[in-house]
Amino acid sequence: xQKIEQNSEALNIQEGKTATLTCNYTNYSPAYLxxxxxxxxxxxxxxxxxxxxxxxxxxxxLKVTFxxxxxxxxxxxTASQPADSATYLCALAKSSGDKxxxxxxxxxxxxx
Amino acid sequence: KAGVTQTPRYxxxxxxxxxxxxxxxxxxxxxxxxxxxxxxxGLQFLFEYFSExxxxxGNFPGRFSGRQFSNSRSEMNVSTLELGDSAxxxxxxxxxxxxxxxxxxxxxxxxVV
Numbered sequence: 398x399q400k401i402e403q404n405s406e407a408l409n410i411q412e413g414k415t416a417t418l419t420c421n422y423t424n425y426s427p428a429y430l431x432x433x434x435x436x437x438x439x440x441x442x443x444x445x446x447x448x449x450x451x452x453x454x455x456x457x458x459l460k461v462t463f464x465x466x467x468x469x470x471x472x473x474x475t476a477s478q479p480a481d482s483a484t485y486l487c488a489l490a491k492s493s494g495d496k497x498x499x500x501x502x503x504x505x506x507x508x509x
Numbered sequence: 510k511a512g513v514t515q516t517p518r519y520x521x522x523x524x525x526x527x528x529x530x531x532x533x534x535x536x537x538x539x540x541x542x543x544x545x546x547x548x549x550x551g552l553q554f555l556f557e558y559f560s561e562x563x564x565x566x567g568n569f570p571g572r573f574s575g576r577q578f579s580n581s582r583s584e585m586n587v588s589t590l591e592l593g594d595s596a597x598x599x600x601x602x603x604x605x606x607x608x609x610x611x612x613x614x615x616x617x618x619x620x621v622v
Contacts, residue, residue, distance in 0.1 A: 429607045429608065431607075431610070431611075433611075439615060439616075440513075440599050440601070440613030440614055440615055440616055441552070441599075441601075441611075441613050442613070443610035443611060443612070446609070486551075486552065490606075490607035492607075493605075493606060493607060493608050494564065494565075494606065495565065495607060496542065496554050496557055496565035496567070497542065497601075497607050497611065498554060499544075499551060499552040499554075500551070501550075501551035502551060
């Protein structure tokens with residue numbers, strides 16, 4: 398069956414370091430992969446979208462990579478700040494008419 | 510411009526009752542999706558409506574239903590509520606489905622007692 402896996406353990410890093418979060422998928426060939434941030438009690442907020450024919454996307458301190466051979470996406474936050482502490486979700490879709498399926502998310506905690 | 514609005518924000522219902530949740534998408538967005546979020550299962554897809562037609566459906570029982578109106582506003586209904594239906598229900602709108610970003614509402618926190 399199709400599976401999207403994100404590290405369920407929280408990631409704790411020091412302010413100023415680069416945070417790297419992983420999204421692995423199996424039995425899946427996504428055409429679109431998105432990353433969201435979610436704070437407690439609030440809806441997810443869109444961060445980045447990457448398509449299957451793109452290797453990398455950047456936006457300010459954020460970078461996402463998409464490796465269809467490894468079936469993995471990496472999400473990087475450089476120069477992390479305590480305000481970056483949140484749960485980060487990856488979401489995949491097989492085609493433009495498909496639904497968006499979310500991973501369970503990884504909680505990031507950035508220490509001052 | 511106004512974001513995605515979900516009403517009500519909080520709801521307490523008794524087992525066996527039914528409930529209707531409402532979602533007003535961002536103006537111009539034709540795609541509206543609904544998700545159930547619980548601590549154990551994460552974000553689970555319920556259904557997506559695009560231009561008043563259900564385009565995708567998740568693996569939920571028939572007690573969960575939805576619809577979309579001509580102004581793109583959407584409602585979801587849960588009949589014969591069970592304790593396990595207690596969750597945060599999130600609505601998201603998008604201009605182009607998964608090819609563009611989804612904007613989420615604040616959610617409706619449903620508690621079934």
